[in-house]
Amino acid sequence: MQTGWRCCDRLETEAVFSSGGRNMEDVQGLLERPKLYDNIDGSSELMLGCMLIGMTAFQWVSAHARQDSIWNKVYTLFIFVALLTTALIYGRKAMKSLITYRRTGFVSYQKPKLGRLGLISCIAAAAACGLTFLTVRRHEIDSTMLVMIGVGLFMTASYAYGVARAVRWKWIVAVLLLLGAVVVAVLPAWLTSAPFSRSWVAAGFNLRFVGSLFLYLTFYAVVLLLSGGVSLGIYLHDTRHYGAEIE
Amino acid sequence: MKPQIQAIAEIDRVIHEPGRLMIVALLYAVETADFLYLQHETAMNKGTLSSHISRLEKEGYVHVEKTFRGKVPQTLLSLTRTGRKSFEEYRKMLKSSL
Numbered sequence: 001m002q003t004g005w006r007c008c009d010r011l012e013t014e015a016v017f018s019s020g021g022r023n024m025e026d027v028q029g030l031l032e033r034p035k036l037y038d039n040i041d042g043s044s045e046l047m048l049g050c051m052l053i054g055m056t057a058f059q060w061v062s063a064h065a066r067q068d069s070i071w072n073k074v075y076t077l078f079i080f081v082a083l084l085t086t087a088l089i090y091g092r093k094a095m096k097s098l099i100t101y102r103r104t105g106f107v108s109y110q111k112p113k114l115g116r117l118g119l120i121s122c123i124a125a126a127a128a129c130g131l132t133f134l135t136v137r138r139h140e141i142d143s144t145m146l147v148m149i150g151v152g153l154f155m156t157a158s159y160a161y162g163v164a165r166a167v168r169w170k171w172i173v174a175v176l177l178l179l180g181a182v183v184v185a186v187l188p189a190w191l192t193s194a195p196f197s198r199s200w201v202a203a204g205f206n207l208r209f210v211g212s213l214f215l216y217l218t219f220y221a222v223v224l225l226l227s228g229g230v231s232l233g234i235y236l237h238d239t240r241h242y243g244a245e246i247e
Numbered sequence: 248m249k250p251q252i253q254a255i256a257e258i259d260r261v262i263h264e265p266g267r268l269m270i271v272a273l274l275y276a277v278e279t280a281d282f283l284y285l286q287h288e289t290a291m292n293k294g295t296l297s298s299h300i301s302r303l304e305k306e307g308y309v310h311v312e313k314t315f316r317g318k319v320p321q322t323l324l325s326l327t328r329t330g331r332k333s334f335e336e337y338r339k340m341l342k343s344s345l
Binding site for chain 1: 268269272273275276277278279280281282283284285286287288316319321323338341
């Protein structure tokens with residue numbers, strides 16, 4: 001059974017160990033496999049893609065609505081995020097339950113612990129948010145190009161670590177995501193500003209940055225949806241429903 | 248006898264067997280997994296996988312729970328505390344002896 005992902009090419013007993021001897025790296029590889037199994041059906045990418053599309057759509061609507069409209073109230077954003085997140089979490093659970101668990105098995109994961117890596121990620125994310133805020137607020141410092149490449153690098157690295165490690169062809173997607181960030185970063189300001197040039201955002205924000213971020217997130221979401229869709233298609237094609245054989 | 252060689256002699260033979268090592272390592276990284284997942288990942292047939300799981304259960308390394316997902320029977324497997332500790336010791340010992 002091939003499921004389109006290298007990680008899930010079935011383990012062979014003798015392949016667990018290399019060169020005829022037991023290798024700690026092979027054991028480490030085994031420990032990584034369940035984590036990578038999570039996206040065997042492309043559901044992680046589909047979920048994140050939908051989330052990003054939802055967020056960019058909300059950004060677009062709120063920017064083009066009147067500044068005092070309901071779309072620009074903080075509580076609207078909270079309600080929208082809560083509804084979207086709930087729908088996606090339950091949608092993914094249903095997908096796993098109806099498709100994945102019946103074909104390649106059920107896995108429940110341990111609750112993640114906030115380790116050193118988590119702490120470093122939080123600090124890095126806070127620093128990135130601060131830098132982004134400064135870029136958005138201050139017209140005189142236009143470091144959009146630099147920040148967009150930074151955002152692209154961060155998002156591509158996250159994708160490569162979380163998804164592309166499991167499937168060889170997903171590295172093409174990772175390269176595409178990085179290229180997208182570079183292209184958006186070098187686009188002329190009049191082009192990246194265009195989506196919000198007639199909105200109230202133009203009065204108080206760095207339009208080039210807001211537009212660039214909007215374009216890149218939309219691009220990222222569309223690529224994730226396509227990649228997740230292809231993964232799901234391959235998964236459905238290569239696996240079969242076990243029905244009553246789950247035992 | 249050198250301590251390194253001594254360590255090799257003391258390696259847990261229940262976990263050391265390749266088939267069982269795969270099962271224990273896969274279960275170590277999760278909270279629970281079902282039989283179908285292990286079968287898919289290890290490519291073992293049902294009989295071989297069952298016999299390995301029985302051995303691990305007998306040693307107290309794996310907890311087996313028979314349940315239902317809807318109307319479909321499902322076997323859920325998880326590592327016990329003893330199983331986790333033994334696997335950690337096994338890894339440590341293997342690392343020090345290689």
